[in-house]
Amino acid sequence: MEFLGKILLIFFSLIFLIALSLGASYLLPHPFSNINIIFLILIITMMARDSGLVVWISFFIHFFLELYSSTPFGLILFSGTISILVIFWLYKNIFTNRSWYSAMSLSVLALLSYRLIYVLVFTLLQLLGLTNLILKKTTFITFGWEILFTCLITGLIYFILSRFFRSFKASPIEHGLFKV
Amino acid sequence: MGKKIKTFISITIVIILTIVFHFAGWLSPVENFLHSLVKPGSELMYSVSISIDDEETELFSDSERLIQAYKDLKTELLKNKTDLAELQLLQDENKELKKQLNFIEVNEYSSVGVNVIGKNTEPTGSTLIVDRGEKDKIKIGDIVITREGVLIGKITSVDNYFSIVRLINDSQSKVAATITNQEKSIGLIEGGYGISVHMNFIPQNEIVEVGDTVVTSGLEEGIPRGLLIGKIEAIEKEAYQPFQKAVINPFVNLEKITLASIIINKNNSN
Helix, strand or coil, X not given: CHHHHHXXXXXXXXXXXXXXXXXXXXXXXXXXXXXXXXXXXHHHHHHHHCCCXXXXXXXXXXXXXXXXXXXXXXXXXXXHHHHHXXXXXXXXXXXXXXXXXXHHHHHHHHHHHHHHHHHHHHHHHHHCCCCCCCCCHHHHHHHHHHHHXXXXXXXXHHHHHHHHCHHHCCCECCCCCCCC | CHHHHHHHHHHHHHHHHHHHHHHHCCCHHHHHHHXXXXXXXXXXXXXXXXXXXXXXXXXXXXHHHHHHHHHHHHHHHHHHHHHHHHXXXXXXXXXXXXXXXXXXXXXXXXXXXXXXXXXXXXXXXXXXXXXXXXXXXXXXXXXXXXXXXXXXXXXEEECCCCEEEEECCCCCCEEEEEECCCCCCEEEEEEEECCEEEEEEEECCCCCCCCCEEXXXXXXXXXXXXXXXXXEEEEECCCCCCEEEEEEEECCCCCCCCEEEEEEEHHHHC
């Protein structure tokens, strides 16, 4: 029963997160509407929980976002899930502490890898003739705004959370590469 | 390292299976369920975003500007009334001439009213989500207009209960159009330039002026002739180029659409 309750809580949290992401995109003015709320929440959750479940959460959220996208199905799903997986490995094996600047660094790397995988898969789909979409210069400018604002807000939110919650306090993680 | 590779492969397999199941249609019940969960919230947030930052309100610094704006509007209204009367005469004359030529209507069109319930969150496109889909006989390629008859885009993706509209200012949008000048110049309306659209491939030797109206040319299958698109704001003409370009300001604000109609070609739907 407790397990079922947990599953339902996670499910409705995902729905709320998707609604929050859509809301931010609709309500915030440009260029703030480019903040990637999904990655912001995923990175903060990753640093708070230290759990690989965040990769599957990313899978379900990006699956849903595919339904609101005009890009070929699977592009956002693959890019989003794999980039979170890569960042999770980086977090567990390279980054050595929990702090607001690691949160910012992780968000920059996460979004850079997301958009890099996105562009690579996009290019592959174009070469295979599976899409007529073109990436224009303005698209890359929007990616830049997305990375900038998301990393700033992630750092700020993590800084605030670390003042109130123990799980966000600056500390070395257990599996860091360089231990003191 | 071996564990990481196994994890990567297993996640990739799950993603590939999801994509395959989506295209096979097996995930439709799940997708429709998820849509129904988020749709009310998405619709509410979209309508709130439209009402915020109302750019239609114009402020005047003094009464003289207000009076001048009022006079300009009165002049424009009178001109529109004159144009309307002339248009009505031309329509009657056209009907009469068609009857005389025993003109057969090849295409029959009907329309479906839709509500806009969201828009895309990806920066690669300019699209809207509407609350009608396959169940309402909507197909990819159907055109979308506002209630006033202004073309705003085409259907690019259809599901059972919703569809995605690619707006005319999307970078992938291309619409055959004609200018209401003397030469009835034809060209191609393309998006990807922010809120405005460009009309390309206008013959260099034809006279095009700022303020000319642009409408659909009817040369494209499924798009009737004469649907309003926008007005010419600027012209780019370079010597020794075979074509000139025009910057078009659409008649409707594509960021603030809440209601639209989808034109369905009855011949195609049968």
